[in-house]
Amino acid sequence: MGKSRQAYGYLGEQPVLLPLRNSEPVREKPHYLGHRDRLRERFAAAGPDALPDYEILELLLFRLIPRADTKPVAKALLARFGTLGEVLGAPVTLLQEVKGIGPAIALDLKVIAAAASRMARSEIKGREILSSWEKVLDYCHTAMAFEAREQFRILFLDKKNALISDEVQQQGTVDHTPVYPREVIKRALELSATAIVLVHNHPTH
Known part of the structure; x- marks a missing residue:
């Protein structure tokens, strides 16, 4: 049985035993x-x-x-x-x-x-990026960090050096990726790009 506490009736003539409720543990905030x-x-x-x-x-x-x-x-x-x-x-x-x-x-x-x-x-995208290499490098790092395979990535630019498209041209193995200049030039002509930025990662380094 749980402990009891005393309470006194009218004019305190006789003590009245009131059972205490079972105490619950106080839960601390994590x-x-x-x-x-x-x-x-x-x-x-x-x-x-x-x-x-x-x-x-x-x-x-x-x-x-x-x-x-x-x-x-x-x-x-x-x-x-x-x-x-x-x-x-x-x-x-x-x-x-x-x-x-x-x-x-x-x-x-x-x-x-x-x-x-x-x-x-x-x-x-849509900005002159050749004068902002830091943003370009940050972007490429975000896109390619911890990529398990080598990538050959191309940023296609217009005559104002604004980004038209960012494309992974080729994906290779852990230490090799083929590059085909003919395909790069073909894609640049399709997009009417006047400049390109070539990006290559080294996942094993």
Whole structure:
């Protein structure tokens, strides 16, 4: 039987025993929930440049992993792949090798990567990009980071050096990709391109 406490009737003449309800354990708020709130507040107040890569990755993981501490997962991803861009560019199979990343989360990260790639493309498309190599390199890195096979990619430009199209001309093996100048020239003529930027990755390096 649970403990009882005494209460007194009218004018305190006789004590009345009232049973205590079974006490329920007080559940503490998980520590990571407070951390999430603080991190969101910092992002809102200071902007993304004030946060390191692992905290930006944490913010992304909050929605994908709603009931766990995402800081260890974010740090593990960066330790495995190096940068935020390389995490998003990593293949689904490699992402799932990191503890805490299952098939659904890995696929969601690839959706985020696709959105980032589209955004990067929109930033350079229709603009004079030859004077903005940093954006071009950032875009290519996002599109090709952790690509398992060699790619030969071409950015086709118009007479104002604005992007007409970005195409993967050839895909090869882990250390080799064929290039056919005739096909490159043919495609440039089809698009009425006046300049091209040739991009080649080295996945084994």
